[in-house]
Amino acid sequence: MAKIVDPDQLNDATEIVVSTAAKTIQLLVAGNLNDDSPGKSSGATVQAVYSKVKELWKSNTSYNKLSFPFDPGAADVGAKLRVINGWDWADAQTRDLLRDSGWREEKNNDEYISVISLGAVDASTVDQAYYVQVFGFDQTTATFDKKGELNEGLSVYDGSTAGDYRDFLKVLLREPAKLYAEYDLLNEQDLLALTYQAYRLPLSNAADINITLADGVIDASTDFAAPVGITYLKGNTFGT
Amino acid sequence: MATPTFTLLGTGGLTDGVLDNADSGTNWTDIASTDPDISVEGAGAVSGIFRADGEQGYAQLSSAPADGTDKIVRGWIFTNNIAYMGDVSTSTGDPYKLLMWDGSNEELKPIFGADTYPGGWYNIIWDVNDFTTLNSSLIRRWGVEAGHAINAKNAINTWMDCFRYLDGYEMTGGSTSDPVTFADIAGVDDVAAYGVVSEVNTVFFGTGTVVFGATSTGSCVFDCDGEILVFTEQEIPAGLYSIGAVNAGTEVVMKNSVLRSGGLADNTRFTVNWGASGVDVEFFDNLVVRASTVTLYSAQVATGNTFDDCGQVLANGANVSGGTIKNYEGASDTAALIWDTGVSPSGKLDDMSFTKGAAATHAIEFTTAASTSLSLNDIAFVGYSTATGSTFATFYFTSTSTGDEYTVNLQGVTGPTSYRSLGAQVTVQQTVTYTIRVSPATSGVEIVVVSTDEATVYFRSTTPSPGVVSYPYNYTGDVSRKVQIVSVPYDNQTIAVTLGSLDAALPVALQDDSVYYNP
Numbered sequence: 101m102a103k104i105v106d107p108d109q110l111n112d113a114t115e116i117v118v119s120t121a122a123k124t125i126q127l128l129v130a131g132n133l134n135d136d137s138p139g140k141s142s143g144a145t146v147q148a149v150y151s152k153v154k155e156l157w158k159s160n161t162s163y164n165k166l167s168f169p170f171d172p173g174a175a176d177v178g179a180k181l182r183v184i185n186g187w188d189w190a191d192a193q194t195r196d197l198l199r200d201s202g203w204r205e206e207k208n209n210d211e212y213i214s215v216i217s218l219g220a221v222d223a224s225t226v227d228q229a230y231y232v233q234v235f236g237f238d239q240t241t242a243t244f245d246k247k248g249e250l251n252e253g254l255s256v257y258d259g260s261t262a263g264d265y266r267d268f269l270k271v272l273l274r275e276p277a278k279l280y281a282e283y284d285l286l287n288e289q290d291l292l293a294l295t296y297q298a299y300r301l302p303l304s305n306a307a308d309i310n311i312t313l314a315d316g317v318i319d320a321s322t323d324f325a326a327p328v329g330i331t332y333l334k335g336n337t338f339g340t
Numbered sequence: 341m342a343t344p345t346f347t348l349l350g351t352g353g354l355t356d357g358v359l360d361n362a363d364s365g366t367n368w369t370d371i372a373s374t375d376p377d378i379s380v381e382g383a384g385a386v387s388g389i390f391r392a393d394g395e396q397g398y399a400q401l402s403s404a405p406a407d408g409t410d411k412i413v414r415g416w417i418f419t420n421n422i423a424y425m426g427d428v429s430t431s432t433g434d435p436y437k438l439l440m441w442d443g444s445n446e447e448l449k450p451i452f453g454a455d456t457y458p459g460g461w462y463n464i465i466w467d468v469n470d471f472t473t474l475n476s477s478l479i480r481r482w483g484v485e486a487g488h489a490i491n492a493k494n495a496i497n498t499w500m501d502c503f504r505y506l507d508g509y510e511m512t513g514g515s516t517s518d519p520v521t522f523a524d525i526a527g528v529d530d531v532a533a534y535g536v537v538s539e540v541n542t543v544f545f546g547t548g549t550v551v552f553g554a555t556s557t558g559s560c561v562f563d564c565d566g567e568i569l570v571f572t573e574q575e576i577p578a579g580l581y582s583i584g585a586v587n588a589g590t591e592v593v594m595k596n597s598v599l600r601s602g603g604l605a606d607n608t609r610f611t612v613n614w615g616a617s618g619v620d621v622e623f624f625d626n627l628v629v630r631a632s633t634v635t636l637y638s639a640q641v642a643t644g645n646t647f648d649d650c651g652q653v654l655a656n657g658a659n660v661s662g663g664t665i666k667n668y669e670g671a672s673d674t675a676a677l678i679w680d681t682g683v684s685p686s687g688k689l690d691d692m693s694f695t696k697g698a699a700a701t702h703a704i705e706f707t708t709a710a711s712t713s714l715s716l717n718d719i720a721f722v723g724y725s726t727a728t729g730s731t732f733a734t735f736y737f738t739s740t741s742t743g744d745e746y747t748v749n750l751q752g753v754t755g756p757t758s759y760r761s762l763g764a765q766v767t768v769q770q771t772v773t774y775t776i777r778v779s780p781a782t783s784g785v786e787i788v789v790v791s792t793d794e795a796t797v798y799f800r801s802t803t804p805s806p807g808v809v810s811y812p813y814n815y816t817g818d819v820s821r822k823v824q825i826v827s828v829p830y831d832n833q834t835i836a837v838t839l840g841s842l843d844a845a846l847p848v849a850l851q852d853d854s855v856y857y858n859p
Contacts, residue, residue: 107858151856158786158828165790165797165824168832172855181855185834 103199103251104132104144107152112160115144116152119190120162125153125169125183126190127197135197138224138248140216146175146201175201178214178298182206199251202296209259211296215271217250219304222278224248227305229273233265241272250303256294266294273303277311342514342524342561347554348534350507352406356532357504359406359413359482360399362386371397371483371500378499380416380461381533385501390421390486391494393434398483399503400441406505408468408476412548412576413440414535415464415503417484419457424492428453434487438464441481442474448485449575461501463535465547465574468505501533507580508536508549512558516591519563525550537569545602546571546610552585552592553615559589566596571610573603578632581610588618595622600629609651614640636660638683649697652676657683665703666695673731673760675705679714686715694734696723702736702760706746714748721755729760739764750815754841757815770815774837775845776823781807782850786826792836794822815841829853 110116115133117126127144129135136142150170157164169187173180178201188207189195195212202213221227229250230243245252256265272282283301285291351357363383365372371388379385388397419436428435428450435453439446449471451464464484468476482503486492514520526539536548546569552560562585571581583599585592592614601608609632614621617637625644628634634650636642638657646664647653653665655677668676676694679685694703703721706714724734734756737746744764750757751771759766778785787809789799798821799811818840825833830850837846 105857105859147855147857151858154828154832154853154856155858157826157832161788161797161800164786164826165788166794167822167824167834168826172831172853174855176855176857 102141105148107148107155109133110144110148110152112156116149116156117190118153118156118160118163120166122190123166123169123185123187124190125149125187125194127194129193129197133197135193135246136225137246138221139199139244139246139251140249142246143197143199143251145199146178146181146203146214149198150175150181175203178202180204180295180297182296195253196245198253201298202253204296209257210255211257211266212253213256213269213294213296214298215244215250215252215254215269216298216300217271217303218300219249219281219302220306221248221273221303222275222305222307227273227275227278229271229303231269231271233269235268235270256296269294271301271303273305275305276315277308278305279308281305342518342520344511344513344520344525344528344560345558346509346511346528346534347556348506348509349549349551350411350505352408352411352505354406354505357414357506359503359505360401362399362416362501362503367399367401368500369398369400369483370395371498373496375496375499378418380501381531382502385416385418385499387496387499389492389494389496390419390484390488390498391492392486393426393488393491394485396439396483396485397498397500398439398441398481400481402480404442404478404480408440408479408505410577411468411476411505412507412580413438413464413466413468413482413503414506415482415484416461416501416533416535417451417464417498418461418500419498421486421488421492421497422454422457422459424488424490425452425454425457426487426489427455429455434489436487437485438466439481439483439485440468440471440474440479442476442478443480444475445473446481447471447473450487451484453487454489463538463547465535465576467575467577467580469577470575506534506536506548508551508582509534510551510554510586512554512560514561514563516561519561519591519593520552521562522564522567522569542568544569546581546583547574547576548580549582550584551582553587553590553619555586557587559587559591560585561591562593564594564597568598568600570598570600570602571608573601573605573608576607578607578609579611581608582613583610584613584635585615585619585621587615590615591620593622594624594626596625598627598629599631600627601631603630606632611635611651614642638681647676652678654678654680655688657681657688659688661688661690661692664693664695666693667697668701669697669699670701672700673702673736675702675736677703678705678707680707680709682709682711684711684713684715686717689719690717691719693720694722694724696732700730700732702732703734705736705738708739708741708744710746712744712746714746716748716750716753718752719750719754721753721757724756724758726756726758728758730758731760733758733760735759735766735768737761737764737766750841752842753815768816770841772813772815772839772841773843774811774813774839775843776803776809776811776825776848777845778803778807778825778848778850780850781805782830783807784827785830785850786824787811788824788826790822790824792820792822813839815839823848825850827853828856
């Protein structure tokens with residue numbers, strides 16, 4: 101199944117559930133909707149979700165007595181959709197299914213960007229990209245929700261200073277025996293800060309033709325007089 | 341210029357109400373010289389000298405010509421003794437006094453002093469019943485006693501003319517092409533010196549009952565536009581001052597005019613009574629000040645009038661739309677306007693304004709004759725209580741039957757709409773129209789009016805072309821609502837509004853939704 105761009109593919113109470121009691125919009129992995137890797141070919145675009153909810157609001161009297169959940173911003177180009185009027189996405193799965201646009205959740209003051217990778221990943225269902233949101237080689241990394249080419253939301257702000265990651269994002273793709281790729285988003289695109297929109301960044305890999313042996317072969321080899329090792333210096337203030 | 345024919349009222353059966361016309365000094369004492377040159381009516385007046393304080397001049401008959409009970413005595417005096425008079429207001433010295441005598445007792449009433457005498461002929465007007473020490477049925481002397489601080493010059497200085505009993509008059513005459521006017525009335529009145537209607541510098545002054553048409557027979561066609569009639573302050577009984585119309589065929593047009601009482605006491609208030617049904621009255625855009633009861637009748641047009649500090653307006657089904665009633669100071673728990681008919685007030689009381697005075701009074705009283713379904717449109721109520729049952733609630737229902745159920749439908753009404761009922765069940769509901777108009781005018785936009793917590797839907801409609809939806813609601817007080825504007829091709833909107841007592845419109849500018857996409 102492909103990424104859903106047609107709101108007609110989202111059926112009320114099947115792929116999409118509106119809870120007027122909880123004031124949530126939920127996307128379900130069901131029917132036409134899946135959350136498989138890679139992200140570029142699954143889920144549903146924010147624009148499609150928005151458009152579907154718009155149609156439901158027009159036709160469903162239980163819904164349209166309530167204030168509309170969205171301020172669309174420029175979600176058609178992947179930017180600035182806001183979830184408003186006390187509404188929220190129902191859960192993490194719903195957020196994982198959203199494609200092509202960042203968003204802001206007013207209820208909890210959360211902001212998400214959409215990370216969309218450009219270029220092919222060698223093994224779309226295997227190669228795992230990951231990211232770091234704080235500058236420094238000793239910072240914690242995390243993997244994206246799905247493997248392969250990226251198209252998914254990433255929290256950059258949760259309403260607190262501690263959860264504010266809008267000033268740094270580095271995306272990496274490093275797989276054994278493959279060319280490494282990484283992208284420092286703010287530096288590369290000369291951004292002052294991230295905001296709730298989609299960011300497209302180059303991230304691709306391929307087999308490293310200079311590597312001809314498997315790791316196990318090297319590990320078992322006696323051709324080296326002494327064990328080969330690499331000493332890493334952790335830190336971010338190297339001097340000469 | 342029409343010449344009305346008067347039928348005098350309150351004459352006691354006397355010709356022209358005359359007690360003595362002072363054309364000769366036959367019945368006069370001290371003021372007994374006939375003066376053919378200075379008089380207000382007839383062949384002349386009597387004259388004489390008022391020199392010392394307490395000197396009297398009077399006419400005396402051998403017996404009472406008529407029972408003076410409930411009569412208004414009128415007479416004329418002219419004196420040039422103003423320099424010698426005492427004051428009325430300060431009681432310094434003595435003022436001039438009206439005297440009457442019943443054969444045994446004399447009683448005096450102060451009429452003017454140096455501080456109040458305006459000069460010239462002065463019309464003495466007094467309620468005979470005020471002379472409480474006299475036997476009013478036996479009165480046979482009428483005159484004036486001088487009140488001097490010092491002696492006056494010893495020369496003829498005082499004239500008196502015609503004393504009579506007179507309340508006022510009915511009149512006939514006039515035609516559509518040549519209607520009677522106040523000027524016509526004052527002209528005829530002046531010849532006989534009735535003094536009921538007089539004119540000074542185009543302002544008319546009234547001192548009695550004025551009726552257009554005759555009770556017995558005969559009608560009057562009267563026209564008045566932009567005139568002023570002031571009922572003057574006199575010692576007269578309440579109810580004497582009146583302006584009205586009788587007899588089918590009588591036609592009264594009074595517009596853009598002022599009717600007011602010049603006095604401050606209730607006895608100088610005047611009734612307005614536009615006769616029984618059948619009298620053709622057009623009474624509009626007038627200012628009526630300090631009248632007592634104003635009585636109208638069905639089929640009459642009495643629109644645009646202002647009744648300021650007047651008594652109750654008995655509408656009787658007349659059209660009083662556009663009128664203002666303010667400062668009604670009647671008894672507590674009474675109403676400024678009485679609706680005592682089954683005729684619907686819709687179209688009869690439209691566009692009125694009621695402003696409460698200081699007294700705890702209602703605006704409108706609905707009697708048991710009123711319909712149980714009442715519609716009131718575009719009325720402003722000011723100063724009334726908002727509390728049901730208050731003695732100054734806006735509406736007052738006199739039915740004591742708990743089985744009676746009244747519904748008052750209001751539209752465009754502002755101010756308190758409370759009511760007091762003596763027993764009947766009353767529902768007051770204000771029908772107000774809130775119009776939502778979307779632009780560009782387009783059909784298919786869903787309009788939903790909901791509570792602020794969005795739990796309750798009050799109204800739902802889809803705009804027809806040209807994009808206008810009207811939401812009627814019953815007003816019981818200002819409320820906050822949300823209006824949901826729901827459309828697929830346009831941005832959805834939530835607009836917070838306050839629904840008030842007046843019709844209102846909400847213009848909504850629709851914005852194209854550039855994000856919505858359905859391939």
